[in-house]
Amino acid sequence: MNTGLKITAFATAVAATFGTAYGVGKVVDPVTDRAPTAQHGEHDGERKGEHDGGHGKEGAAPGGLQISERGYTLDLKTSRLDADREEELRFAVVRESTGRNVTAYQREHDKELHLIVASRDLTTYRHLHPVRAADGTWSTPVDLPEAGGYRVFADFRPEGAKEALTLGADLAVAGKSTPRELPAHSTTAKVDGYDVTLKGELKTGAGGDLTLDVARNGKPVTDLQPYLGAYGHLVALRSGDLAYLHVHPNGEPGDGTTKAGPGISFTTTAPSKGAYRLFLDFKHEGKVRTAAFTVHAGGAGHAEKGSDGHAEKDGTGHAEKGDDGHQH
Template structure:
């Protein structure tokens, strides 16, 4: 029996809709960079966007701001070439312009770095390394040209410090052909695994999402811990890429949480709209990502049905995967 998981949320104002920023549109052309705008502890919500409080407290979204709580995400490589290996470098600056060098470890890492395309068809959960001067770096190859968003999810060291998610734009140059958002489906397939999503997100209300992993028609009952859990979930709102980070209350070897096939989350969407859910899970030493599109109806229009997408994530090996030759 799995323990329900509560969403960790971050707050900020809604800033965009479909077709804004780098535009999920039909145009094709070169991309030009724009100016940049442990135990399972809960992240503190620090922004302004809130939803209802039924069952899960105020719903909030983050990653819409480059600066928050006295910290700024400084991306040293705001532009890379599509399909070319690149070294992404960045730092987190304080109010005096100094690079932050002291972080609290959460879910096995000092900082989680997420990169996603504006059309939400490319997603990378990367694991950068930090130099003594506070500069973070990670190798990545982003396959498609277009606008991307980079997120730094971290908690400064110090008693009472709140978790923060900062976001900034990243341009991937080349011929851009933005894709439509993948359709809503309840299953996703990746590398021979099938992941089924049961449950529905609701604006301002806590709802349970259960993801079941199988392979060759058989339930996977020996999932391996990844970042201190059997599943790691990130949700991004289509249009402005508002960021939600979901973590479990249960953990491996707690005597309650089983290693599959089901991984359960309790989540609250900050608003109605379309979202992409990205589930990272580890099996036989390799991390895989199952991606779903879900529709969150306006309050009172919830159908109560599970929604997802069968769209396959890129087959290209993901940076940070625990597979032979790619240590984590």
């Protein structure tokens, strides 16, 4: 099933497990120049859910750029963390009409809420799945390697709502900060022994198709595993304001036509010209990995590739929490 782009703003951290939690929280795809690769497990056979909310609709304003929208507010209870140290990030979604935390959500891609964390310079990225306590407070552990400004984005659909919503809030990470340049334009990326090649262009207006081919040791990977109900998930962040596009793949596991690699295809429309950082999540041999690229949409000037023709390496760590709420 083709699913349109989601446009929303982008994010930063979340931390530790909260007492009696509803559902299993997972920490997904840390990407950073410093982070080593760690394991991440995920249950197979996850159902792919419809996730519209206007995020990918042509002509819709980017989401996630506001802390309050459509009667809901993101209450970030942790506004500051220390760099290179695992800490807990806690937050809630408040319904403005009642002043109470939202406690009923519709599951999207096997989760009630997806949390994205990104540094302002787009060199650190986290896709997190926190746990929810009975009072509607969400929590998850997070370890951000470098100080600076981050953005936290909560992507969710309240029970009974027609569309999904993404709210964003700023997060400060204390320590000595040295912002980095956006990694150079490239259509190839290496992560944890895998080579991922991007085909197609990120376009504005009518949009276009992107295909990401996964290979290892020079051989195409043809046995990708379902992750959150798909063979891949793609997030695009616009350089500058971190406007966020959550792009769902074309087709899904078990539909009779979608192959388990090497190619994962997406139909995308960028909200404007400019530079974007793309993050592809894919699962193979029980681990989720994230490949990162820098691309330019709408004819914006391309930066040159590095001497090896690849984007800067982004280590990808993955950790899973069990039913007890702890990471494994």
